[in-house]
Amino acid sequence: MVDTLIASQEKHRLIASDRVEGTKVYNRQGDKLGSIKNFMVGKVSGQAEYAVIEFGGILGIGNDYYPIPWDMLTYDEDKGGYLVDLTKDQLEKAPRHSSAFPEYDHNYGRTVFDYYGMAYPYPFI
């Protein structure tokens, strides 16, 4: 029943947070890049700012965690996963951390957005 439920949710505008977690992430070449560990949300705004992607496999040295601006994710109904327009090479050089999450403050956020060539959109308040 849960699977049926999830399948029906995927067709729709909203998705349950615990359904996002664990979802696989692919690139446009069809490579599986990893899966979503969790995502970072503004406590007040409720805005999901980063998906944190676990990319252990491709580096072969345990699990690393890559924050990706939420807007970079596209949900692919057919694949049942997220698409990100990045090559493995781009990811290997991307900002990442261990399972000990750093503080996701504005400076860290700016580092992430800079790497992906995007303007940092959140006011420094």
Add this chain to the structure above:
Amino acid sequence: MVDTLIASQEKHRLIASDRVEGTKVYNRQGDKLGSIKNFMVGKVSGQAEYAVIEFGGILGIGNDYYPIPWDMLTYDEDKGGYLVDLTKDQLEKAPRHSSAFPEYDHNYGRTVFDYYGMAYPYPFI
């Protein structure tokens, strides 16, 4: 280490999605109302629209799930939980569903916002 990490995250602007899930919810009278099961997020917008609160205990008939507009939640650092300005009475009459989630479409959303006396803020697209 995880607990230390979580403690440090709580001081900050962002919170991890899997940290929101399971967090206790209180009202202003200090009653524990339940805990957050998950939250419903716009796939494209990344906007958390509803927290889904599990309030089994107070009704005594298994678990019910209450969608609450995200803006109704306030995080209380001291309590380590969310505050919602609702009495138990108000909750017992609130829109709820079973563990089989309904479609969170605009009509359902409007029912929820109406109950809480709030304007429905999402465009019907």
